Amino acid sequence: MQAFSIAAAGMLDAQNRFEASARRTAAEPLNNLEQETVQRIEDKTAFSANAAVLKTADEMSGALLDILA
Secondary structure (H helix, E strand, O other), X not given: OHHHHHHHHHHHHHHXXXXXXXXXXXXXXXXXXXXXHHHHHHHHHHHHHHHHHHHHHHHHHHHHHHHHO
């Protein structure tokens, strides 16, 4: 299903952005701290949203299989 691959790619992208932000903050703790914090909140929200899409797609696939069985 296309929803699975799109959601998984979105989760991976959000994780990569979060980790990059954390590395930038570790390298220069006081440089743009507020922007990096906002970035990490956005990335966490994006990861959670994609996880919800993945869960819903899984539930819908299960329901479809139950109907067809």
